[in-house]
Amino acid sequence: MAHGFIDQLGKMLDKSSVLAGADIDERYHRDLAGKAVAKPLAVVRPRTTEQVSDVLRLCHHEKVPLTTQGGMTGLVRGAMPNANEIVLSMERMNAVEEVDASASVAIAQAGAPLDRIQERVEREGYIFPLDLGARGSCTIGGNISTNAGGNRVIRYGMTRDLILGLEVVTADGTVLHGLRKYLKNNTGIDLKHLFIGSEGVLGVVTRAVLRIVPAPTEQQVMLCAMDSFAKVSALLGMARQRLGGELTAFEAMWNEYYRLTVERVNGVVSPLPTHHPFYVLLEASGNKAARIHVDLEELLEAAIGKSMIIDATVSNSKASAAAMWRIRDSTLELSRSFPYGSRIGFDVSLPICRMDEYAKMVRTRIKAIDVQAFAIVFGHAADGNLHLEVHHEHTPDRREDFEKLVYQITGEFGGMISAEHGIGVLKRPYLKISRTQEEIETMRTLKRALDPNNILNPGRIFTL
Ligand code: ZN
Numbered sequence: 495m496a497h498g499f500i501d502q503l504g505k506m507l508d509k510s511s512v513l514a515g516a517d518i519d520e521r522y523h524r525d526l527a528g529k530a531v532a533k534p535l536a537v538v539r540p541r542t543t544e545q546v547s548d549v550l551r552l553c554h555h556e557k558v559p560l561t562t563q564g565g566m567t568g569l570v571r572g573a574m575p576n577a578n579e580i581v582l583s584m585e586r587m588n589a590v591e592e593v594d595a596s597a598s599v600a601i602a603q604a605g606a607p608l609d610r611i612q613e614r615v616e617r618e619g620y621i622f623p624l625d626l627g628a629r630g631s632c633t634i635g636g637n638i639s640t641n642a643g644g645n646r647v648i649r650y651g652m653t654r655d656l657i658l659g660l661e662v663v664t665a666d667g668t669v670l671h672g673l674r675k676y677l678k679n680n681t682g683i684d685l686k687h688l689f690i691g692s693e694g695v696l697g698v699v700t701r702a703v704l705r706i707v708p709a710p711t712e713q714q715v716m717l718c719a720m721d722s723f724a725k726v727s728a729l730l731g732m733a734r735q736r737l738g739g740e741l742t743a744f745e746a747m748w749n750e751y752y753r754l755t756v757e758r759v760n761g762v763v764s765p766l767p768t769h770h771p772f773y774v775l776l777e778a779s780g781n782k783a784a785r786i787h788v789d790l791e792e793l794l795e796a797a798i799g800k801s802m803i804i805d806a807t808v809s810n811s812k813a814s815a816a817a818m819w820r821i822r823d824s825t826l827e828l829s830r831s832f833p834y835g836s837r838i839g840f841d842v843s844l845p846i847c848r849m850d851e852y853a854k855m856v857r858t859r860i861k862a863i864d865v866q867a868f869a870i871v872f873g874h875a876a877d878g879n880l881h882l883e884v885h886h887e888h889t890p891d892r893r894e895d896f897e898k899l900v901y902q903i904t905g906e907f908g909g910m911i912s913a914e915h916g917i918g919v920l921k922r923p924y925l926k927i928s929r930t931q932e933e934i935e936t937m938r939t940l941k942r943a944l945d946p947n948n949i950l951n952p953g954r955i956f957t958l
Contacts, residue, residue: 499556500536503580506548511586513537522563522581525574527834534561534575541586543661543669543700549582550698550949551667559949562694564636565607567628569839570918572640572693572954579952584635587700590614597675599658600704604635611704620706623650627823635699641691643914645822646777648876649742650707653690659703660686664696665945673703688940693916694951696944710779712786713742715815716794718806719770723850725802726772730846730876732802733776736793740786743777745822746875748853752821754870758831759824763817765807774875775822777815825872829883836890840882840900841873843910849873849880852907856882856900863896864889879913901927917955925956 503512513519513536520530522537535558540546553560561575562582575581584605592601593615600622602611608622609629615622624637626644636642638660642653650656659674662685672686689697720726726746733741747755753768766773778786790808797803809815829837844852853871860867866888873880884896901911905927911917917925925934934956941948941958948958 499552499558502552503536503538503549506552507538507540507545511539511541511545513539521566522583523575524566526569526571531574532577534577534579534581537581537583539583539586543587543663546582546587546663546698546700547667547669550663550665553580553949554666554947557947557949559952561951562635562639562698564605564633564639565628565631567632568636568640568918569841569915570912570920572916572918572951573636574919576953582698584633584700588633591701593618593620593706594675595620598706599675600706601673601701602634602704603701604638604699605633606635608632608634608637615706616709619709621709622656622704622706624653624656627826634702634704638690638699638702639692639694640914640916643874643877643879645745645874646742647874647879648744649739654687656705657686657690657702658705660689660699661701662686662689662697662699664698665947665950669700670697673701675703677705688944691916693918693954695941695954696950698950708781710742711781712783713777713779713812713815714786714790715809715818716776716778716790716806717765717818717821718774718776718794718797718803719766720772720774720802721770721804723772726774726875727846728800729774729776729797729802732797732800733793734876736796737778737789740778740780740789741776741876742779743775744874744876745775746849746873747773747775747822748871749773750868750870751828751872754831755821755824755828759827762820762824764821765814765818766805770804775818777819822872825881828870832885833887833890836885836887836893838884838886838893838896838900839915840880840884840904840911841913841915842880842882842904843878843913844880844904844907846875846878848907849875852880852903852909853882855903855907856884859899859903860884860886860896863892863899867896874913877913897924904928919954922953922956 525531559579563573587603588605590602662670752773756764867886870883901924910928
């Protein structure tokens with residue numbers, strides 16, 4: 495079957511669009527450790543929505559499963575193919591097709607890298623507010639299918655809040671033409687939301703209408719050190735009240751994250767001593783430079799007056815703001831400075847009032863498995879989202895025990911086992927901690943209705 499099927503694909507698209515055998519580059523099947531794993535049957539690289547539709551129609555008919563790939567920056571093994579699957583790579587559908595200032599939207603193809611979209615709209619005086627560390631390699635299609643969050647969710651929301659319309663191909667090749675530019679559209683069930691955040695199991699996103707906003711002309715960053723998490727939380731309340739819509743980021747870093755990033759990541763320079771228990775990076779932006787300066791100065795004075803802050807520094811140039819962001823944006827480099835096989839990343843949602851208690855609980859209970867294990871904690875505190883990396887270099891074979899323990903604690907706190915990265919394959923066994931049986935069954939009902947032959951990213955999120 496495989497050979498005839500690949501020949502059919504080759505006839506449907508031009509020759510360079512279908513790769514098989516030795517022509518399949520490792521990057522299509524490289525795992526998180528950077529090693530090649532199971533090679534897919536073929537890699538298909540369509541140039542148009544019609545070609546995506548043709549490929550899906552054939553796969554549906556022949557019952558051949560496929561994995562859709564964007565920038566391969568995911569962390570839950572969602573885009574890694576299995577040996578019986580083909581890869582549908584969106585890399586050739588990478589254009590930013592339109593920037594429509596009057597409607598405040600841009601239209602991009604799914605394979606467009608996030609930073610290309612950002613740069614394109616910036617040339618017109620706008621920003622596309624979605625922003626995350628992987629901006630140079632992740633694609634908007636991947637951002638949509640995982641409902642990416644990132645650094646400015648507090649001000650602009652998740653990817654879901656930034657999408658006005660989608661063009662999607664469903665499993666049998668049907669094209670849903672939903673590229674509408676309206677903020678208001680109450681014409682029945684809003685189908686786009688089925689495909690945002692559903693990790694490619696219900697359809698393949700091919701193009702999207704994105705919300706853009708006028709670029710703020712002024713951006714200031716404040717980095718502060720604090721001696722308790724209660725003060726981090728109090729500062730957030732004060733910043734929200736005083737800065738309102740100017741507050742565009744509020745990132746918390748526990749000591750280990752801050753100190754180890756400064757010690758281990760090349761090019762990171764700390765403007766503050768590295769021994770304080772907590773650090774906060776706060777960003778304010780807007781169009782009135784003088785007002786932002788005054789608002790931040792007043793916030794700082796009030797926070798010092800209430801003894802919330804031990805030490806602080808405010809950016810005085812674009813370069814100094816970028817240097818402070820570099821500390822928070824170095825998560826991947828910090829992670830990679832430790833061996834791959836003995837670190838586990840978690841991204842959980844929790845009420846902010848219980849974050850420190852949670853971090854302490856994880857720290858204490860991992861010691862019962864390995865007394866030398868430790869956790870690095872940081873995150874988008876204002877969004878109720880913590881990132882946590884557990885390191886267990888002396889007990890690399892206990893990975894699953896650490897995973898189970900952290901997710902169990904997350905459940906005890908009523909948290910969500912993923913705030914940003916999604917479920918994919920890696921977190922599938924733990925989905926039931928955060929979602930009810932009835933909810934998971936409803937997800938399966940939707941899957942069976944839209945993809946009866948189970949060809950789209952099978953086994954991601956749940957099995958049928
Ligand atoms: Zn994050």
